[in-house]
Amino acid sequence: xxxxxxxxxxxxxxxxxxxxxxxxxxxxxxxxxxxxxxxxxxxxxxxxxxxxxxxxxxxxxxxxxxxxxxxxxxxxxxxxxxxxxxxxxxxxxxxxxxxxxxxxxxxxxxxxxxxxxxxxxxxxxxxxxxxxxxxxxxxxxxxxxxxxxxxxxxxxxxxxxxxxxxxxxxxxxxxxxxxxxxx
Numbered sequence: 161x162x163x164x165x166x167x168x169x170x171x172x173x174x175x176x177x178x179x180x181x182x183x184x185x186x187x188x189x190x191x192x193x194x195x196x197x198x199x200x201x202x203x204x205x206x207x208x209x210x211x212x213x214x215x216x217x218x219x220x221x222x223x224x225x226x227x228x229x230x231x232x233x234x235x236x237x238x239x240x241x242x243x244x245x246x247x248x249x250x251x252x253x254x255x256x257x258x259x260x261x262x263x264x265x266x267x268x269x270x271x272x273x274x275x276x277x278x279x280x281x282x283x284x285x286x287x288x289x290x291x292x293x294x295x296x297x298x299x300x301x302x303x304x305x306x307x308x309x310x311x312x313x314x315x316x317x318x319x320x321x322x323x324x325x326x327x328x329x330x331x332x333x334x335x336x337x338x339x340x341x342x343x
Contacts, residue, residue, distance in 0.1 A: 163315040165322055168294050172287055172326045179283045179330060183337045191224045191261050201240035227256040272341045280334045291323050
C-alpha cells in the first residue's frame with residue numbers, strides 16, 4: 161500500500177496562499193487595496209470590515225480612493241484606518257477618503273524585509289508541523305502492519321520531495337516580495 165499525500169499537499173498549498181496574502185497586506189509604498197483588508201470600522205454600533213461598507217479603488221500608484229456607500233461613515237472609516245497603525249496618510253474630501261502611501265525610506269525597507277523573513281519562518285514552522293504529523297501517521301501505519309518497511313522508506317522520500325517543493329515555493333514568494341520592497 162502506498163501512502164496518499166493528496167490531503168497533505170492540499171493543506172500545505174494553503175500555507176503558500178496564506179503567506180502570499182500576508183505579504184499582500186504589508187505597506188510596501190505602493191497603493192494596494194489588500195492592505196486595508198484588516199481594517200475594521202465601527203458602523204452603527206458594531207465593527208465591520210471596511211470592504212463591506214465602501215468601495216476601494218486605486219487612484220494612482222501611491223493613492224487609494226475609498227468611497228463609502230453611506231456618506232455618514234466617512235469619519236468612522238478615517239478613524240478605523242488611522243487606528244490600524246498601517247503607516248498611511250488619510251485625507252477626507254467631499255466624496256470620500258484618499259489614502260496616501262508614503263515613500264519608504266531605506267530603514268523602513270530593511271525593517272519590512274525583516275518582517276517578510278519572520279512571516280516566511282512562521283510558514284516554514286507550519287510546514288514542519290504538518291510534516292511531523294504525516295510522518296507520525298506513516299510510522300503508525302507501519303506499526304499496524306498496513307505499510308512495509310520499504311513502503312515506509314518510499315513514503316519518507318516522497319514526503320521529503322513534497323516538503324522541498326513547498327519550501328521552494330515559499331522561498332520564491334519571499335524573494336519576489338523582497339525585490340518589490342527593495343525596489
